[in-house]
Amino acid sequence: MKKIIIISALASLICAGNVVAQEAKSEKQANNAVKFRQSIFQLVRSNMGPLGGMAKGQIPFNEQTMEVNGQRIEQLGLMIEDYFALDTTPIDVKTGAKDSIWKNRDDFNSKAMDMVKAAQALQLVAKNKDESNYRKAIGAVGATCKACHDDYKKD
Numbered sequence: 802m803k804k805i806i807i808i809s810a811l812a813s814l815i816c817a818g819n820v821v822a823q824e825a826k827s828e829k830q831a832n833n834a835v836k837f838r839q840s841i842f843q844l845v846r847s848n849m850g851p852l853g854g855m856a857k858g859q860i861p862f863n864e865q866t867m868e869v870n871g872q873r874i875e876q877l878g879l880m881i882e883d884y885f886a887l888d889t890t891p892i893d894v895k896t897g898a899k900d901s902i903w904k905n906r907d908d909f910n911s912k913a914m915d916m917v918k919a920a921q922a923l924q925l926v927a928k929n930k931d932e933s934n935y936r937k938a939i940g941a942v943g944a945t946c947k948a949c950h951d952d953y954k955k956d
């Protein structure tokens with residue numbers, strides 16, 4: 802009895818967040834999950850676009866855009882763990898996500914959190930009008946995109 806109590810207490814600790822890992826059970830469910838995941842990354846891309854333009858000197862630095870887009874990327878980044886909780890590898894779906902994501906969940910989630918942290922740092926730099934660090938802070942966000950793509954995005 803004691804063992805059961807300890808085990809269930811541990812289980813509830815492990816499942817403390819909203820995120821419960823599951824395997825996709827149908828094509829419809831898996832395809833929906835892919836669409837939702839891709840929606841997140843499309844919005845990340847949309848918000849990275851102007852930031853990348855600033856870092857490359859194509860458009861002027863704009864603190865407000867840096868803050869707003871940084872906040873959006875932060876929020877989107879926080880959704881990644883949840884939206885990847887469903888393992889779609891049992892179903893044959895068209896996806897850019899590598900199967901290795903679900904074999905390395907902790908690393909994948911920690912790479913998503915690296916983006917969150919870099920996006921938070923960017924907001925702070927913009928808020929403080931810390932001009933000499935604008936490029937670096939944007940570059941740091943982009944580097945977290947690349948780090949995850951290198952390991953977990955096909956092609």
Ligand code: ASC
Nearest residue numbers: 846849850853943944946947
């Ligand atoms: C972007 C974008 C990415 C990252 C990456 C940074 O703007 O679309 O995937 O930055 O290219 O290296």
